[in-house]
Amino acid sequence: MAVIKELIRKENDGTLSFGNYELDAKQKLSDFEYEGDFYKVKTFKGITKLEKNGLFVYESVPGTAVTGLKASDKEMKFKVECLEDTSITLELEPETEYKVYVDDTSFGKMKTNLGGKLVLSLEMNAGQTASVRVVKL
Numbered sequence: 001m002a003v004i005k006e007l008i009r010k011e012n013d014g015t016l017s018f019g020n021y022e023l024d025a026k027q028k029l030s031d032f033e034y035e036g037d038f039y040k041v042k043t044f045k046g047i048t049k050l051e052k053n054g055l056f057v058y059e060s061v062p063g064t065a066v067t068g069l070k071a072s073d074k075e076m077k078f079k080v081e082c083l084e085d086t087s088i089t090l091e092l093e094p095e096t097e098y099k100v101y102v103d104d105t106s107f108g109k110m111k112t113n114l115g116g117k118l119v120l121s122l123e124m125n126a127g128q129t130a131s132v133r134v135v136k137l
Helices: none
Strands: 008-010 016-018 027-034 037-044 047-052 055-061 065-071 075-081 086-091 097-102 105-111 117-122 129-136
Touching (some): 016 037, 075 086, 097 117, 105 117
Antiparallel strands (some): 008 016, 016 065, 027 037, 047 055, 097 105
């Protein structure tokens, strides 16, 4: 896996990929149309953030590269790569329980807060990729 040079793109399998943790300065791209929605990405080595129709979807600190993002009302899944340990915040349904998997290993059940935020911390090494899957219970 590698960084997304164009900041955000639609893959041949219909998923989204975004983020470039190699950038020294923040770059952003707005109004990227995908399945009738408009996405905005901000990314650099310090943070990667994705919004859909002006609403929060994904944020990582420090920045990451995400490939294969697919989200439905039951599940969100993607692969993530970065240079070091990262904290990822996802916007899901408020006060809802989810089962979280990283590389097919269960992290257990997690409940979103009143705002629908779910925070994951991943221990990563440079160039390492992790598969993340969040399933609504």
